[in-house]
Amino acid sequence: MARPTPLSGFPEWLPDGRVVEQHVLDTLRRTFELHGFAGIETRAVEPLDQLLRKGETSKEVYVLRRLQEDAEGGGAQTDRAGQLGLHFDLTVPFARYVLENAGHLAFPFQRYQIQKVWRGERPQDGRFREFVQADIDVVGSGDLPYHYEVDLPLVMAEALGALRDIGVPPVRILVNNRRVAEGFYRGLGLTDVDGVLRSIDKLDKIGADAVADLLVAETGATSEQARACLALASISGGDAGVVDRVRALAAEHGVESELMEQGLAELRQLVEAAAVRAPGVVVADLKIARGLDYYTGSVYETVLVGHEQLGSICSGGRYDTLASDGNQTYPGVGLSIGVSRLVSRLLSGGLVRATRGVPAAVLVAVTAEETRPASDAVAAALRGRGIPVEVAPSAAKFGKQIRHADRRGIPYVWFPATEDGAADQVKDIRSGEQVDADAAAWAPPAADLWPRVVPAGD
Amino acid sequence: MARPTPLSGFPEWLPDGRVVEQHVLDTLRRTFELHGFAGIETRAVEPLDQLLRKGETSKEVYVLRRLQEDAEGGGAQTDRAGQLGLHFDLTVPFARYVLENAGHLAFPFQRYQIQKVWRGERPQDGRFREFVQADIDVVGSGDLPYHYEVDLPLVMAEALGALRDIGVPPVRILVNNRRVAEGFYRGLGLTDVDGVLRSIDKLDKIGADAVADLLVAETGATSEQARACLALASISGGDAGVVDRVRALAAEHGVESELMEQGLAELRQLVEAAAVRAPGVVVADLKIARGLDYYTGSVYETVLVGHEQLGSICSGGRYDTLASDGNQTYPGVGLSIGVSRLVSRLLSGGLVRATRGVPAAVLVAVTAEETRPASDAVAAALRGRGIPVEVAPSAAKFGKQIRHADRRGIPYVWFPATEDGAADQVKDIRSGEQVDADAAAWAPPAADLWPRVVPAGD
Numbered sequence: 001m002a003r004p005t006p007l008s009g010f011p012e013w014l015p016d017g018r019v020v021e022q023h024v025l026d027t028l029r030r031t032f033e034l035h036g037f038a039g040i041e042t043r044a045v046e047p048l049d050q051l052l053r054k055g056e057t058s059k060e061v062y063v064l065r066r067l068q069e070d071a072e073g074g075g076a077q078t079d080r081a082g083q084l085g086l087h088f089d090l091t092v093p094f095a096r097y098v099l100e101n102a103g104h105l106a107f108p109f110q111r112y113q114i115q116k117v118w119r120g121e122r123p124q125d126g127r128f129r130e131f132v133q134a135d136i137d138v139v140g141s142g143d144l145p146y147h148y149e150v151d152l153p154l155v156m157a158e159a160l161g162a163l164r165d166i167g168v169p170p171v172r173i174l175v176n177n178r179r180v181a182e183g184f185y186r187g188l189g190l191t192d193v194d195g196v197l198r199s200i201d202k203l204d205k206i207g208a209d210a211v212a213d214l215l216v217a218e219t220g221a222t223s224e225q226a227r228a229c230l231a232l233a234s235i236s237g238g239d240a241g242v243v244d245r246v247r248a249l250a251a252e253h254g255v256e257s258e259l260m261e262q263g264l265a266e267l268r269q270l271v272e273a274a275a276v277r278a279p280g281v282v283v284a285d286l287k288i289a290r291g292l293d294y295y296t297g298s299v300y301e302t303v304l305v306g307h308e309q310l311g312s313i314c315s316g317g318r319y320d321t322l323a324s325d326g327n328q329t330y331p332g333v334g335l336s337i338g339v340s341r342l343v344s345r346l347l348s349g350g351l352v353r354a355t356r357g358v359p360a361a362v363l364v365a366v367t368a369e370e371t372r373p374a375s376d377a378v379a380a381a382l383r384g385r386g387i388p389v390e391v392a393p394s395a396a397k398f399g400k401q402i403r404h405a406d407r408r409g410i411p412y413v414w415f416p417a418t419e420d421g422a423a424d425q426v427k428d429i430r431s432g433e434q435v436d437a438d439a440a441a442w443a444p445p446a447a448d449l450w451p452r453v454v455p456a457g458d
Numbered sequence: 459m460a461r462p463t464p465l466s467g468f469p470e471w472l473p474d475g476r477v478v479e480q481h482v483l484d485t486l487r488r489t490f491e492l493h494g495f496a497g498i499e500t501r502a503v504e505p506l507d508q509l510l511r512k513g514e515t516s517k518e519v520y521v522l523r524r525l526q527e528d529a530e531g532g533g534a535q536t537d538r539a540g541q542l543g544l545h546f547d548l549t550v551p552f553a554r555y556v557l558e559n560a561g562h563l564a565f566p567f568q569r570y571q572i573q574k575v576w577r578g579e580r581p582q583d584g585r586f587r588e589f590v591q592a593d594i595d596v597v598g599s600g601d602l603p604y605h606y607e608v609d610l611p612l613v614m615a616e617a618l619g620a621l622r623d624i625g626v627p628p629v630r631i632l633v634n635n636r637r638v639a640e641g642f643y644r645g646l647g648l649t650d651v652d653g654v655l656r657s658i659d660k661l662d663k664i665g666a667d668a669v670a671d672l673l674v675a676e677t678g679a680t681s682e683q684a685r686a687c688l689a690l691a692s693i694s695g696g697d698a699g700v701v702d703r704v705r706a707l708a709a710e711h712g713v714e715s716e717l718m719e720q721g722l723a724e725l726r727q728l729v730e731a732a733a734v735r736a737p738g739v740v741v742a743d744l745k746i747a748r749g750l751d752y753y754t755g756s757v758y759e760t761v762l763v764g765h766e767q768l769g770s771i772c773s774g775g776r777y778d779t780l781a782s783d784g785n786q787t788y789p790g791v792g793l794s795i796g797v798s799r800l801v802s803r804l805l806s807g808g809l810v811r812a813t814r815g816v817p818a819a820v821l822v823a824v825t826a827e828e829t830r831p832a833s834d835a836v837a838a839a840l841r842g843r844g845i846p847v848e849v850a851p852s853a854a855k856f857g858k859q860i861r862h863a864d865r866r867g868i869p870y871v872w873f874p875a876t877e878d879g880a881a882d883q884v885k886d887i888r889s890g891e892q893v894d895a896d897a898a899a900w901a902p903p904a905a906d907l908w909p910r911v912v913p914a915g916d
Contacts, residue, residue: 007505011501012555013498015563021499034841035847037817038816038817041476042470047465060525063525064578067506067543068578100462100463105472105473118502120525147830357496358496373731380735386492391609
């Protein structure tokens with residue numbers, strides 16, 4: 001087999017990169033669990049007809065076929081019945097899981113889910129075709145109190161904030177409320193709310209003038225209505241003043257809307273609570289539209305401060321109908337972190353590094369193959385006290401064994417005593433310091449015990 | 459959407475089942491890391507031609523197709539070039555990862571890998587089509603010392619042994635050495651070694667008489683040769699006595715083989731070391747053949763004592779050529795735990811249970827929606843000290859809030875003080891005991907802090 005080359009869109013990390021990813025995943029999991037979110041996993045596949053319920057994502061699905069089907073004479077299935085596809089997000093499978101298991105879940109049900117998802121992008125697009133998402137959602141049975149729309153972005157702020165000490169930049173969470181936009185548009189006399197949202201969502205990409213043209217061409221807006229929509233989208237701020245500015249704009253255009261007022265009250269509550277619980281993190285930004293996702297209340301996007309061009313690394317919102325089985329409706333609110341995108345940036349941008357790529361803090365040297373059992377015994381004693389250890393692969397010269405540790409970043413080499421009555425010794429190969437040590441008592445400093453992730457400059 | 463039904467072969471767990479699976483995964487990971495194995499993940503897909511290099515697995519591969527390909531007019535690809543399939547084990551992707559990254563890895567390279575794998579079984583077979591495997595492997599560049607063939611099954615013994623306290627039965631690791639069997643067969647005059655191994659591998663399924671018939675019919679063995687192969691397969695034992703019995707059998711049949719002697723020396727070393735390092739766990743069993751896998755030295759299977767009919771839950775062996783790029787050969791030895799099979803048995807067999815299905819140890823009650831910020835502040839103080847907490851979803855009557863905690867198995871309910879100068883109180887809802895408490899100081903007993911997994915009877 002010739003040396004294989006990477007597959008575009010399917011990121012993989014070397015062991016030290018995986019230390020970074022694992023640290024990110026462990027940190028997210030811990031924060032989610034401290035907030036009471038239960039971890040679940042769903043299967044990687046869903047029936048194709050369920051994956052295709054949202055039209056716009058259909059092009060991104062990977063469909064599965066059993067190779068054996070051909071041999072069985074079935075040929076490729078041409079209809080969709082019974083076909084399976086890989087999930088492209090964790091929301092569709094979670095909604096299905098809730099319906100399937102509703103009788104066994106206590107509502108409101110808070111879950112986190114950290115899994116890979118797949119999108120069948122064209123290979124030449126250079127996008128990730130496989131990546132890890134970390135989602136939190138709360139779903140109610142019948143109803144779901146508004147305060148979860150305040151709580152969930154703050155859980156994400158805390159989770160991402162817990163990564164600050166490894167060198168992850170601070171985050172800014174941009175929030176909006178669909179009711180404000182919808183109420184405002186309808187109050188203006190515009191009825192194609194989805195069309196307006198879709199156009200506004202392109203603001204960062206194509207600019208205000210082009211969006212104004214789109215609004216006129218595609219939603220039947222007058223140029224004055226288009227300007228009003230753009231004026232709304234230009235409002236942002238970290239305190240309740242944004243609410244006053246939206247009201248002033250509405251008054252200027254003769255807009256009156258109960259829906260807008262309800263949205264503004266919610267937005268005010270979110271911004272005010274966030275200012276107390278996570279000062280400086282949450283900013284109301286009236287241009288946040290979240291494309292065609294079926295959100296009905298709060299919507300969220302998250303940028304890394306100083307890396308805004310990376311786009312949103314954590315997005316989500318409120319669904320009045322996350323799932324429904326005909327009898328019962330399950331409203332939900334949730335956010336999803338694009339872990340692979342974040343980790344990829346941390347690694348490729350040289351923002352963080354792992355102190356080593358292997359777990360072992362200690363390499364136990366082997367004096368001769370006949371005394372390997374003595375080295376194994378030292379390793380067992382250290383592991384029994386929670387210290388990660390490798391034993392040298394061969395009884396090479398000690399200089400070679402030390403180089404073996406050095407190449408892996410293992411900070412300590414342990415030399416078992418070779419004479420009765422002599423003490424074992426352990427060497428810090430960074431400083432060269434070598435001291436007597438007892439495998440039943442010695443431990444490395446906490447900072448050396450496990451690989452750590454630190455800012456790249458440290 | 460009607461209530462969906464589970465997909466056969468794609469297991470999913472309720473939150474308390476996931477607590478069990480997560481505990482198993484965390485325990486395995488910790489043991490692997492204590493032994494110096496670096497964690498990696500590989501992408502879920504490999505080029506189809508690489509997946510099909512081992513003929514017998516071709517029928518089990520799920521092939522991917524981008525739904526968009528149809529729309530692009532390409533139609534289904536009929537050749538295999540560029541096609542992708544889901545990996546059906548973690549060995550093929552690991553071998554590819556080693557070749558792809560050899561220049562960046564330090565050898566011998568020890569890695570663990572815990573991921574889902576997929577097999578496109580016929581749906582009606584009732585087998586898992588998606589399941590989690592946990593693999594450890596050591597791979598050398600050019601050579602790999604024999605002692606790793608002793609070490610690796612003992613790491614697995616320790617990892618599985620660390621699950622004993624939750625109620626996992628003890629394990630027995632059955633070991634054999636391909637050199638013994640091959641040397642013995644060739645010494646007998648049999649040349650179709652793979653054919654003999656394939657027949658012997660069916661011993662548990664079809665019995666000795668049918669295997670004897672197979673050996674005669676398919677490998678050209680005489681009935682005396684067949685009886686000798688079966689006699690070899692009947693030898694087992696936990697100490698070096700097995701080596702003497704194999705030698706006696708060989709002498710009886712006039713078999714002389716250097717290859718067999720080399721295998722016996724290795725097998726003796728493994729059994730003797732295991733008797734010291736993990737007494738009673740490792741048993742030499744000369745019938746272990748591991749089907750057609752390309753093992754060249756030690757082979758391993760693992761059964762749960764008392765649940766032998768479940769089959770092997772942890773198997774593996776030594777490959778002289780795990781990977782090769784033409785210039786360099788990479789020998790390896792590794793084992794793989796079938797985590798889903800193990801967890802499924804633990805849950806369906808009622809062997810273990812989680813103390814609760816949610817992380818939270820404490821539910822902070824909400825006296826009135828206006829005082830929710832006070833409850834949020836208590837929760838933040840407790841979480842800041844590492845205690846997992848939920849806040850009540852609504853300011854319902856306290857009895858209802860306590861029932862909410864009870865339904866989830868949350869052991870403590872916290873009542874924020876409602877008057878200035880009064881103390882908060884915390885109630886253990888199992889005993890009913892309620893005491894004054896300070897959110898800056900109180901902690902639950904360690905046994906209540908996080909969900910635990912315990913034997914079902916506890």
